[in-house]
Amino acid sequence: MNRVKTLFVSYRVTDLDRSLGFYTALGYAELGRVEIGDGARLVILKFPDEPAASLELVRRPGDGPVEVGSGFDHLAIQVETLATTLKTLTEAGLGPEPVQYPGGPHGPKTSWLTDPDGYRIELVQWPPGHPHGITAADFA
Missing domain, CATH: 3.10.180.10 (2,3-Dihydroxybiphenyl 1,2-Dioxygenase, domain 1)
Structure with missing residues (x-):
């Protein structure tokens, strides 16, 4: 293969x-x-x-302006330290959203950001000891 x-x-x-x-x-x-x-x-x-x-x-x-919403959902980006990333993005005027804890207090920390064309970006900080990226272990 x-x-x-x-x-x-x-x-x-x-x-x-x-x-x-x-x-x-x-x-x-x-x-x-x-x-x-x-x-x-x-x-x-x-x-x-x-x-x-x-x-x-x-x-x-020739394609005209972008119209988001045709099936694309979001881009996920892993960050080392979410608080530092959010501070940098806020200082750059990018307006990240507040921190969320979608897996509970011991799970990943996330924040959302929207680009100039409306594309959504999820920023993710894994908890200590978590492998980089999502693996089958996350669904066990």
Whole structure:
């Protein structure tokens, strides 16, 4: 069987510069840009500690403004310390929502953020000792 893995998520955005400002304030770094014709372009991003791209922002002027709600739900991003992340995001004017405890007081801490096009982002801090990411053990 071939080995497969997710490469990245791609968002179509209304204003590439505005969205790029939002995602770089969130901590992403730009890897590169591609002009794809007819005024369309894309930017590939990653977090500094990631080995490869994890997000692509695409602007296609001919497609008009983005209308969120066609089935996409949200992007989840793991953070080391949620309180520090929220402070940084608040200082950058990004307006994160209050901390939630969806798994109870000993589970993960989360907060939500909305990008300029209305895409929802869930920030997650795992409790001490939890493996990075969601695994089958989370459903045992």
